Amino acid sequence: MIAFAFSLYSCSAPSEETIPSEETIPSEETVSTEASSIPDDNMFYQVPTPNELFAVLKNSKVSYNRENLNDVSNASKYETKASKALNFGIYTADLAYVTSLGQMDDAASFFETVRGLSKDLEIENAVDEVILKRLQTNLENSNPDSLFYLSNETYYNAYSYLEENDRRDVLGMIVVGGWIEGLNIILNLEPYKENSEVCQRIADQKLTLENLLVFTSSIQNDQLTEIVGELAAIEEVFNYNSSEETESADFTSSESEDGVMIFGGGSSSSITEQQFNELKSIVLDLRTSITEGI
Amino acid sequence: MIRFKLLTIVAVLTTAPMIHKAQSQRECYNTVSFCETQKKMGFTRNMQSLSGAFEQGDTSVVQIIVYKNMEYRISVCSPSNPELLGQFQFKIAEDVTKGVWKETTQKFLDEDGVEQTKTTRKRVYEKNEVVRYDNSQDEMSQEFVFQSNQTRKLKVKVYVPESEGGEMSAGMSGSSYACVGLLIEHQPGVVSGFNR
Numbered sequence: 253m254i255a256f257a258f259s260l261y262s263c264s265a266p267s268e269e270t271i272p273s274e275e276t277i278p279s280e281e282t283v284s285t286e287a288s289s290i291p292d293d294n295m296f297y298q299v300p301t302p303n304e305l306f307a308v309l310k311n312s313k314v315s316y317n318r319e320n321l322n323d324v325s326n327a328s329k330y331e332t333k334a335s336k337a338l339n340f341g342i343y344t345a346d347l348a349y350v351t352s353l354g355q356m357d358d359a360a361s362f363f364e365t366v367r368g369l370s371k372d373l374e375i376e377n378a379v380d381e382v383i384l385k386r387l388q389t390n391l392e393n394s395n396p397d398s399l400f401y402l403s404n405e406t407y408y409n410a411y412s413y414l415e416e417n418d419r420r421d422v423l424g425m426i427v428v429g430g431w432i433e434g435l436n437i438i439l440n441l442e443p444y445k446e447n448s449e450v451c452q453r454i455a456d457q458k459l460t461l462e463n464l465l466v467f468t469s470s471i472q473n474d475q476l477t478e479i480v481g482e483l484a485a486i487e488e489v490f491n492y493n494s495s496e497e498t499e500s501a502d503f504t505s506s507e508s509e510d511g512v513m514i515f516g517g518g519s520s521s522s523i524t525e526q527q528f529n530e531l532k533s534i535v536l537d538l539r540t541s542i543t544e545g546i
Numbered sequence: 547m548i549r550f551k552l553l554t555i556v557a558v559l560t561t562a563p564m565i566h567k568a569q570s571q572r573e574c575y576n577t578v579s580f581c582e583t584q585k586k587m588g589f590t591r592n593m594q595s596l597s598g599a600f601e602q603g604d605t606s607v608v609q610i611i612v613y614k615n616m617e618y619r620i621s622v623c624s625p626s627n628p629e630l631l632g633q634f635q636f637k638i639a640e641d642v643t644k645g646v647w648k649e650t651t652q653k654f655l656d657e658d659g660v661e662q663t664k665t666t667r668k669r670v671y672e673k674n675e676v677v678r679y680d681n682s683q684d685e686m687s688q689e690f691v692f693q694s695n696q697t698r699k700l701k702v703k704v705y706v707p708e709s710e711g712g713e714m715s716a717g718m719s720g721s722s723y724a725c726v727g728l729l730i731e732h733q734p735g736v737v738s739g740f741n742r
Contacts, residue, residue: 298594298612304732307590308613311734357708386597402591411593416575452614456697459611503642503676510736512617515678516638520614520696538584 278449279355297466299351299427302434303404303452306352309438312449316353320440321346322433322543324365330545333373337422338542339514340369341429344407349437351403359403363387366406373422381529416500421473429542430478431457431464434532435486444528445519451528455521458490489530493523493525574599578727581623589619589731599723600706606676608702608728612694617735620728621689622704627724632686638679640698645671675701688739693735704728 322342330336347362363379370378379387383402390398407430414423435457441450461483468480503517523531577597583589594610612618622634651665678700681687706724 294604296596296598296606298596298608298610300611301593304592304613304616307734308616308734333737403592404593408591408593412576412579433586452697456611456613459697459699463609463611489626503640503678505678508693508736512735513679515612515688515692515698518696518698 260422267529270368279314297463299464299467300460301348301404301407302430302437303348303352303400303407305434306348307400309372309441309450309453310352314438314441314450315351316350316355317440318358320437321349321358321362324361326543326545327365327368330369330372332545333422334479335542335545336369336372336424337425339428340366340373340375340410340431341431342433342539342542343369344403344410344426345390345437347403347406348400348434351396353398354399356391356394356396356399359399360387360391363403366514370410375410375413375422377413379406383409395492398452420471421476424468424471424473424476425479427464428468428476428483430541431460432535432542436535439528439532439535444525446525447522451523452521454528454531455490455523458487458521461487461490481543486531486538489527489534490523491529574723574725576613576647577623577725578627580625581621581727581729583729584619584731587619588733589617590733592618592730592732595730596728598726600704600726602706602722602724603708605703605705608704610691610700610730612698612700612703613732614694615699615735616732617691617693619689619691619731620702621731622726622728623688624724624726626709630707630724630726632688634681634688635686635707636681636690636728637677638690639675639677639701639703641673641701642676643671643673645669702728702730 264504322339324343327339327343330339343362343366346368347359350358350362367379367384370376383405386398387402389395390402410426411423414420435454438450438454442448445451465480465483465487468476503515506514506516508514574597578595579597583591594608596608598606600606615623620636620638622636623632624630646669648668648670649665650668653663655660656662678693679690681690684690704726706726
């Protein structure tokens with residue numbers, strides 16, 4: 253269970269006669285009132301993929317910048333399993349970004365790069381013959397939506413294959429690589445603008461990071477542990493402004509005109525310009541160390 | 547010698563359920579791919595979906611992140627145990643942290659020997675669970691479509707019912723586990739009004 257530390261003080265007036273203000277010592281603690289009887293091995297922490305992140309941003313008219321992606325020519329210099337797996341994650345995030353914006357020219361080369369690394373990692377069915385055939389057809393017909401769908405299938409196939417074959421070390425590295433690249437891309441989409449769509453999605457990554465850290469903590473692998481340790485600096489920046497306190501009464505639900513339930517309440521995510529700049533720097537450093545194969 | 551045998555028996559008894567569950571997990575790794583999708587409705591398979599060997603009578607909790615302005619569809623299936631269809635209970639819950647001040651008052655004597663009181667206030671954050679959806683309140687519907695006005699962390703709690711006769715009828719013979727898929731799908735939500 254992830255522990256949340258909320259540190260926002262509320263302006264509660266002290267009672268008049270019994271509390272001399274100079275003797276009041278505010279302190280805080282978090283108490284979980286949830287009586288959970290769920291054993292740990294029945295708890296699962298899931299992490300959204302870069303595909304889902306870029307699906308969210310698909311309609312936000314974000315820019316396409318090829319320079320933010322890992323050059324496909326770098327793929328040949330990755331020699332270790334860890335380096336290949338982390339960069340497989342990075343390239344699948346790049347592929348999701350490229351296909352979400354319908355960049356047909358670059359899509360083919362990223363698919364080919366992901367396919368090459370999947371062979372090296374012995375993830376046999378990530379980009380199988382069926383996907384290749386559909387890829388070719390969709391490239392010829394200039395069908396960006398289908399390409400985006402195929403990039404999701406590629407990730408799904410790799411994920412399933414690694415789960416089936418109990419290769420959670422490689423799986424963990426792919427998920428971490430993909431998460432870092434997804435964050436790096438959205439940090440470089442546009443300059444900081446308070447409460448913009450992009451900045452809110454950057455702030456959302458605090459939640460995905462929390463799940464990522466629990467997800468990877470169950471995987472025993474020294475190299476994975478090392479790279480996950482690097483994420484501590486990112487978590488620290490996200491925690492500069494701990495989440496606002498939310499009252500349970502705020503948590504309402506309503507129904508849309510088309511009958512879909514909408515969960516309401518809670519506060520929207522945000523980051524400050526300082527957090528934005530620090531994240532940009534830390535994530536780029538970490539990402540560069542991976543793409544350079546260090 | 548007797549002690550050695552006893553230790554061996556204890557070791558076998560304690561590790562057997564773990565090995566059994568591990569084997570069951572391997573059998574069930576891709577169950578979710580057999581769940582009925584709503585691709586025609588525009589949904590895409592979400593990687594936060596989960597397949598696994600769920601023990602009958604047990605509750606499992608899957609913590610997921612849902613993004614603002616996305617529409618999600620959650621459904622449960624067990625192709626190996628069709629008799630369970632319609633019986634899975636699932637809830638979608640969210641942890642809500644609420645801060646309250648707790649005061650403790652202590653009496654003490656000051657320098658002149660006069661009794662004084664000192665109150666210490668402590669900010670305590672209580673975490674409570676808010677149930678957002680419960681399919682038992684929705685005719686045990688085995689699927690649910692929703693959106694969220696904010697990106698949030700949700701817990702999907704799935705209860706696997708005990709099948710009649712004590713053992714699952716198919717799929718995993720002689721076991722108390724059922725292969726269950728929790729399928730999560732997503733698509734961009736319809737944006738309207740101020741918050742969507």
